Amino acid sequence: MGQTMLPGFELPQITPARRLKGTVAGLYRTFGAGFETHAVETLALGFDGIAGDVHGGGTRRSGGREPWYERGTEIRNERQLSILSPDELAAVAKALGIAEIRPEWIGGNLLVEGIAQLSLLPPRTLLFFESGVTVKVDGDNGPCRFAGRAVAAKAGGGTDVELGFVPAAKKRRGLVAWVEKPGTIRTGESFEARLPEQWIYGG
Template identity: 70%
Template sequence: MDDATPTRHRARKILGRASALYRSRGKDFVTEAVDALELGFDGIAQDRHGGQTRLSGGREPWYRRGTEIRNERQLSLLSPAELDEIAESLGIAELRAEWIGGNMLVEGIQRMTWLPPRTLLFFEGGVTLKVDGDNAPCRLAGRSVAAHCPGEEGLDLRFVSAARHRRGLVAWVEKPGVIKRGESFEARLPEQWIYSA
């Protein structure tokens, strides 16, 4: 048995800012800009991804599709720099957060999609979000991008590979309240290591 202790990276803090906020209306996947997000333990009220629980889908092949599970995907956080990288990779002029169901555009954190699970985001106004992990790109988002860029062939499929590890994060509400557009936050990254035993 290998008793080697894994290399650990200390916990640390990074500052960021919610430069734009979005929410969906009803069942629509595409979001629209708002000045503030009122968040409860169920996420954004009446948002497509709101709720304390959700139904499992293709991301959870270990459950029968439609099984009720905890909703760790209440909010979708995106980076403008990563959206620009995806757009460049796809050969399109722009990729807007609204097209792919984004709820928050985050500035100030490099390679935001790589923030580790369990990172806590403490907002100035008192809200705390907990990062579940990266948001794996899907064809639903790809179809939305294709619909907004008519004449571009195969965007729905190309989006999935172009957005891998750049699609942002999903998070859930640990402490409710209101987040306002332009509000700053402190991201507290947990101690990290790679389990290899």
């Protein structure tokens, strides 16, 4: 039997992997069942995320973000951490006509500086922290009306801010991530973001 010849194909344009530097500007966690977080100096992270945090755990219950499951289905928790940028928060606040948006108001866990357009970091990006912790980015965090309501309650603006938050924060709401290598992160420490190769799948 002759050798089977595979048809040739052309690779899409590939953006090479790269590395970026950043700094931890703030750390936050929940205490109790509430959505709002509170500032802390250190953040102990395990394989289940932040112990006792409202978004901690190895699994979570599906919601409106996963319409392909019946609401409340137990699934893997890829949303253990919410990572935010002060530049993006300021841009969203400006778009809404309010003075500020604080990370605590929308359940942020890590506020990081030094990386432009943080929310656009691709899935599979790894964040290597000076302390030895490694966090893996699942993707950008889609803004919701629940967060908009929290912002309006703190900053004012009523329904205009509550409803306006979703379009204003689109692709600027930060990232969700999960813990790949546990440890303790401290405010002020540096980290390196390692972006994977990127390409557009053309089918």
